[in-house]
Amino acid sequence: MMNDVDPQILARYAPRPGRHALLPSLTPQQQVALLCRVLHREGYNDHIAGHITLRQEDGTYLANPWELTWAEVKGSDILRLDAQGKIIEGEWNITPAINLHIDVHSARHDVSVVIHNHSEWGSVWSAVGRVPPIYDQTSALVDTDPVCYDEYRGTVEDSELGRAAADALGEHKWALLANHGVLVVANGIRQAHLRAITLEWRCRMAWRVNLLGGGVPLPAAVAQATGQRTDASGFPFLWEAMARDEIRRDPSVLE
Structure with missing residues (x-):
């Protein structure tokens, strides 16, 4: 779980012996389930959406199912x-909107995680x-x-509209989809968690x-310097802390 963090950060902040x-x-499946649970508590909670x-590594994708809320997966x-x-x-089933994720993954080989939801405050x-x-x-x-992609013309389950939203994301890390929700991409679970909760x-x-x-x-320079220290490698131990909290609340998430 820590292999996507800068080794220098690990050396500086490593837990004490014992x-x-x-x-x-x-497992990767447990990580996805935990990310769903943690983000639901942060506001990614539009019922069964997202x-x-x-x-x-084999070119397949893991995804949460349609029928379950992010709080119960x-x-x-x-x-x-x-x-x-x-x-x-x-x-279970998958929503037709999965085409948005596949389009983003296909266009962005630097991206391993794609998050789309109608989060409570991002949607505002x-x-x-x-x-x-x-x-x-x-x-x-x-x-x-x-x-900010401001040309909402319908749900992203339409393949053409999904591709348009993916194109609008371009090389960015995240997007606000006008009158719709949010789109966040990342190179791993840790970075995805940080970007999603920060947004x-x-x-x-x-x-x-x-x-x-x-x-x-x-000030713009202060904000940029802060983000450059945290976004690339992940805020030390933040993902682990939130995942532990979710496991304590409901150990069945790992089943």
Whole structure:
């Protein structure tokens, strides 16, 4: 679970001898299920909407199923999809919107995780077609602004519209899909978690600050420097802490 973190960070912040492992050994399916659970608590909670896909070395994808909320999914519920997004393992269904994920994966070979949902606070800013300012350190843990795709013409289950949203993402790390929701990509579970929670936190914080009449955003150079220190390698131990918390709440997530 720690192999996608900069070794220098690990050396600096490694747990002291004698401490327990930060997380048990997890299968990729368990990691996807945990990410669903953790993000649901962060605001990725639009009922049964949305998918997380994780590219595997053999070219297949793991994905959460259609019928289950992100709050109840378990490791054994995770589906395996072929390169075209068709189910090859699993007992549930997948939504037609999976084409958006497959299009993004096909276009971005640097991406192993794609997250699409109608998150609670990200959807507010996508509805107004505006990128939220950065008002605090936690909102600055990723060093770029999301792109705002403002040409909503229908759900992304339509293959043409899904491709248009994927094209709008381009080389960006995340996107607000106008009148729809959010799209986040990453090179691994740790980075995906950080980007997804940072976007939702940033959207929530900016809404609250603006509700009070507005504030002074962080200087652009400060925000960028903060994000550059955290986004590439992941905030040390953050993913493990949130995953442990979810396992404590409901150990069945690993079943």
